[in-house]
Amino acid sequence: MKKNSIIxxxxxxxxxxxxxxxxxxxxxxxxxxxxxxxxxxxxxxxSKSGMTYYSADGTITGVQNGNKREGTWxxxxxxxxxxxxxxxxxxxxGNGGYYKVKGGSKRVVHIKSVSDGNTL
Numbered sequence: 001m002k003k004n005s006i007i008x009x010x011x012x013x014x015x016x017x018x019x020x021x022x023x024x025x026x027x028x029x030x031x032x033x034x035x036x037x038x039x040x041x042x043x044x045x046x047s048k049s050g051m052t053y054y055s056a057d058g059t060i061t062g063v064q065n066g067n068k069r070e071g072t073w074x075x076x077x078x079x080x081x082x083x084x085x086x087x088x089x090x091x092x093x094g095n096g097g098y099y100k101v102k103g104g105s106k107r108v109v110h111i112k113s114v115s116d117g118n119t120l
Contacts, residue, residue: 024101025090027075033090033098034073034080038119039111041100053118063120 052062071083
């Protein structure tokens with residue numbers, strides 16, 4: 001009985017690990033994570049930061065370094081595509097945020113937080 005309890009406990013601990021850093025979101029997980037939500041982000045190599053609202057209808061409104069931007073977004077396979085950039089994989093950061101990942105391993109944008117609705 002004790003052995004089964006330990007195995008069950010280890011299995012339960014392993015479940016949340018599938019959504020931590022190192023794993024990429026599926027297309028459906030990407031939609032669920034950002035559709036109808038506002039993200040606060042920061043580019044990891046350039047002096048860019050801002051907030052973007054991902055509307056459920058596929059439009060985006062954002063503010064980058066104080067300048068308003070508008071465009072579109074969609075999911076292509078397991079990548080998030082925006083009209084002003086490339087299609088990138090999304091990786092959880094383990095703290096409730098995400099990384100946009102280029103080329104399978106280069107983290108280029110850190111999504112620091114995600115809020116329900118349009119909070120711009």
